[in-house]
Amino acid sequence: MLRKRLIAALVLVALCGACTNTKNDKAETQANGTTDEKNAVAQKHILFFGTSLTAGYGLDPSEAYPALIQNRIDSLKLPYKVINGGLSGETSAGGKGRIDWLLKQPIDVFVLELGANDGLRGIPVAETTKNLQFIIDQVKSKYPNVKIVLAGMQVPPNMGSTYANDFKEMFPKLAKQNQIELIPFLLDKVGGVPKLNQADGIHPTAAGDKIxxxxxxxxLKGLL
Structure with a gap:
């Protein structure tokens, strides 16, 4: 009889322990789930919207400057995910046509790198300005709290001094008018430097994209 009681007691202890472990496991799973959900909610998005310079033409995707920015962000453990919206050959008019599609995803920081192809094609500065302003307005309208950065560009002097100057000044004027941040010249220290550009003399090498x-x-770092 004593033996049966002892066995019954041991079984009861085992069952209680199993119940406790199950509850603990369930509680831990719920806690982890809550943490994951918080992390997902906390993550923000940076959209780089631009030309082949942003897309990383001729480079491995990991060598394009948006990917390098993501590496920097990850090393600092900042809650941002970079989205590369670069497209080779893109003009400001082309960007105007596809911006709404990209804005379907939440955006917290928007880096606008368009205009280079307009300049190379000699598109009137007034037209490019109008297109860039449209894009900025669309982004602000969809996400009023978004932080915007405009990447300044320049064109070769063979486009004519008046056109080259008007094109260069377009970017700071837009930045001031819209109260957004400005990268004075995206290709600073890279443009016109043979060893930092591919054979076409236009697109940076991997070393150039690091710059x-x-x-x-x-x-960008001040906005994060």
Whole structure:
């Protein structure tokens, strides 16, 4: 009889322990789930919207400057995910046509790098200005609290001094008018430097994109 009682007691203890472990496991799972949900909610998005310079033409995707910015962000454990919205050959008019599609995802920081192809094609500065303003307005309208950075560009002097100057001044004027941040010249220390550009003399090498990432980071880091 004593033996049966002892066995019954041991079984009861085992069952209680199993119940306790199950409750603990369930509580831990719920806690982890809550943490994951908080992390998902806390994560913010940076959209780089631009041309082949942003897309990383001729480079491995990991070498493009937006990817390098993501690496910097990860190293600092900041809750931002970079989205590369660069498209080779994109003009300001093309960007105007596809911005709404990209804004379907939540955006907290918007980096606008458009205009370079307009300049190379000699598109009137007034037209490019109008298109860039439209894009800025669309972004602000969809996400009123978004932080915007405009990447300044320049064109070669063979486009004519008047056009080149008007094009260069377009970016600071837009930045001031819209009260947004400005990268004075995205290709600073890279444009016109043969060893930092690919054979076409237009698109940066991997080493060149590292400098582009630094040019961007100088302005971007204050917004994060």
């Amino acid at each position: 582009l990432a630094e040019n961007v980071w100088v302005v």
